[in-house]
Amino acid sequence: MKKYKTRIFLGLLFLIIIFNRESIFCALFSYKIDKKRASHKMRDENIIMIINENNRYPTTFLSEIINTSQKCTSEKLNFTFAKCNTDPNLLINYGKTNCIGYATFATSICNYLLERQNMKRQWVATPYIAEIYFCDVNIHPFFNSSFFKDHDIVVIENLITHQKFAFDPSLNDYFGIYKIRLR
Numbered sequence: 001m002k003k004y005k006t007r008i009f010l011g012l013l014f015l016i017i018i019f020n021r022e023s024i025f026c027a028l029f030s031y032k033i034d035k036k037r038a039s040h041k042m043r044d045e046n047i048i049m050i051i052n053e054n055n056r057y058p059t060t061f062l063s064e065i066i067n068t069s070q071k072c073t074s075e076k077l078n079f080t081f082a083k084c085n086t087d088p089n090l091l092i093n094y095g096k097t098n099c100i101g102y103a104t105f106a107t108s109i110c111n112y113l114l115e116r117q118n119m120k121r122q123w124v125a126t127p128y129i130a131e132i133y134f135c136d137v138n139i140h141p142f143f144n145s146s147f148f149k150d151h152d153i154v155v156i157e158n159l160i161t162h163q164k165f166a167f168d169p170s171l172n173d174y175f176g177i178y179k180i181r182l183r
Helices: 002-019 023-028 045-054 061-075 086-092 099-116 170-173
Strands: 030-038 125-132 153-158 162-165
Touching: 002 023, 023 030, 030 153, 045 061, 045 086, 045 099, 061 086, 061 099, 061 153, 061 162, 061 170, 086 099, 099 125, 099 162, 099 170, 153 170
Parallel strands: none
Antiparallel strands: 030 125, 125 153, 153 162
C-alpha cells in the first residue's frame, strides 16, 4: 500500500511540474538584456506563405502573433551549436541554426505580422543577446558552452508605454516554454 501511495504522489508531482513548467521556470530563471542584435525584414515568399498559413485570421492580439512566431520557428528550424547562417530569409533553406538564428527568425516573423496587422507603429520585436540568471545568479561564468556565452531572445516592446514581452524561441522549441522573465 505504501508503494502505491508513493507512486501516486510521484506521478502527481510529475504532472504538476509538467503542467506548471513555465511558471516554475519564470520563478527560477530570468534574463538580463545585454546587447541588441540586428533585425532583418522578412522577404522570402516561401516563409511568408508559411506564416500566412499559420495565421489565416488576422488578429490584433499580441499573444497570437507571438504564438504564430514561435510555432513557425519550431516547425521550420532545428537547433545546432555550430556556427551557421542567421539571416532569417535564408534559414528556411538550411533548417539548422543556433539561438541567434532562432531569435532573428522569430523576430522577423513577429515584425512581419505586426506590420500586416497595422500594429507596427505601436509594437516592435527586437532580437537581443541576454544573460541567463538562476535564482539571481548569472550562470554564464559557470559554463564554457557557446550556448551560454551569448544567448539570444526576442523582446516585443510597446513603443508608447514601453511595456515588454519576452520569449526565448530555442527554449520554446525544446521545452514548450512560451515566455520568459526579464530582470
